[in-house]
Amino acid sequence: MDERSQRSGYSRSRLDRTANRRGDPAWIAQALRSARFLLFSGDRPLFRISDNPGPDPLFDAGTAQRFDAGMDRAVFLGLDGDTALFAAPVPGDETTFDAEGIKLIDVRSVAVQGLVAPALLGPVAQAKSLLDWHARHGYCARCGASTRMADAGYRRDCPSCGASHFPRTDPVVIMLPVDGADCLLARAPRFQPGMYSALAGFVEPGETLEDAVRREVKEETAVDVDRVTYHSSQPWPFPSSLMIGCFARAVSRDLDPDPREIADARWFSRTEIGEMLNHRHPDGLFAPPSMAIAHQLLKSYVAGETIF
């Protein structure tokens, strides 16, 4: 099955999440003993570096314990066949692990460089979002008391006021406005020189995806779009977004970019987009790498998959 959402990085997972196991502490405790682990130092997973079979982010329970992994903070990712996969934080930094032949590699590089099989990128994103959420949500937003992890990592409970808190996933629309044979891309000030990408922004309370697309395009470039069609979605663990990729039909062309967010916005021809995807644009302009949903939107656009 060729599914558009499977084309981006972090979108594929070989795990069965078996959510019904999360609330069974005895099962989780038993599973931890023979589990494999993704271990994170801060927001970076550990990789054992070797030429064969290549960089490996999966560690056994003995190694996890030797590295002093926080087993009480381990989150259950799911079953990989019969093997339970967890993610856990470890203390230490580069210097701690260097002597072990282990490197810390940021999650973006893991995807861009293809350091793990595509079906393990989903679990890496899942682990990064969950561990990051726990690290930044140790207190109850309702009453300020310390909270504690529950449900194998999918909830935090407040012993003081009784509130339950759940990991957040922030929906973000990312869209390609299309006007005939041209499409609209922009650069944020932080981008590498020469890179243009799709416009994007958080969905706000009380709006549909389609309204969010129209609002963001208008706010960022002053362009009006009407019809919006869904393309695909992608987990984006920085820290916990769900990118929702769309095409949008432009009904105006004049650009007035918001200088706080946009360094430059431009209409590109289909031919140029093809060149940018392949790093052959005459001016050296280029698009995000294939792991990014923006790349997949552009690739579909060049292939004529845009439908309104």
Next chain:
Amino acid sequence: MDERSQRSGYSRSRLDRTANRRGDPAWIAQALRSARFLLFSGDRPLFRISDNPGPDPLFDAGTAQRFDAGMDRAVFLGLDGDTALFAAPVPGDETTFDAEGIKLIDVRSVAVQGLVAPALLGPVAQAKSLLDWHARHGYCARCGASTRMADAGYRRDCPSCGASHFPRTDPVVIMLPVDGADCLLARAPRFQPGMYSALAGFVEPGETLEDAVRREVKEETAVDVDRVTYHSSQPWPFPSSLMIGCFARAVSRDLDPDPREIADARWFSRTEIGEMLNHRHPDGLFAPPSMAIAHQLLKSYVAGETIF
């Protein structure tokens, strides 16, 4: 433009959010003086009851002040033409407002009973989600200190650790598994007797919308689905979800419902669905009301809009 997402309740808004104004306290302070207000007692908006022009949830600034509305907690919803619209909490309950000819009406009833114009339901949902978020997020999840509202209601800042917190919007998939001419609906234990609706569940960290659909259908009914297509989205302010409606192609039919979430699950023929939408099913079964995205999914299904 007939957009599927505009067919559900809470999906239409006549406001221009003018997000660029939020960070300008002087502009906001000025706007508050001549604004109109949605006023909430707890999670219920106030309505001035009259036969002509009908129940009215919009109050002027003088009335808002007379009701002791929390102006320092007013959130900016957007511009309705030249008029700024805010939402603010007020103290008091039914008995306080009864003498004023004002009723508190829950947000669900506002939509089901069509008490306001469709284009005001979006702002009501926006107000409900934002006020509820502030009411339940007075403390910093990172350090436990008290936070304060910023950006006219779209951020909370922690003066202690410097963290910024943003309103959350939780993506939820809601889906109709389809097998030929049949589709799968279920009842939760809390439903009114006779009502069946679409399966639904929260998107988890690290998964695509499509994977979330497949996981939830499998977890709740044991049915396998493969292809997933997007139908529409709907803001669902209970407290702050974004419903993302999909069709899913079923590749198995045997049902094994999860008793913790599902009281009954059944395959229905297209004919039965038509009867349920119109409250003419011979066994008295029925579907959710037209403001619900589940209703709109079913209506599209009966109309043959299902596409894989």
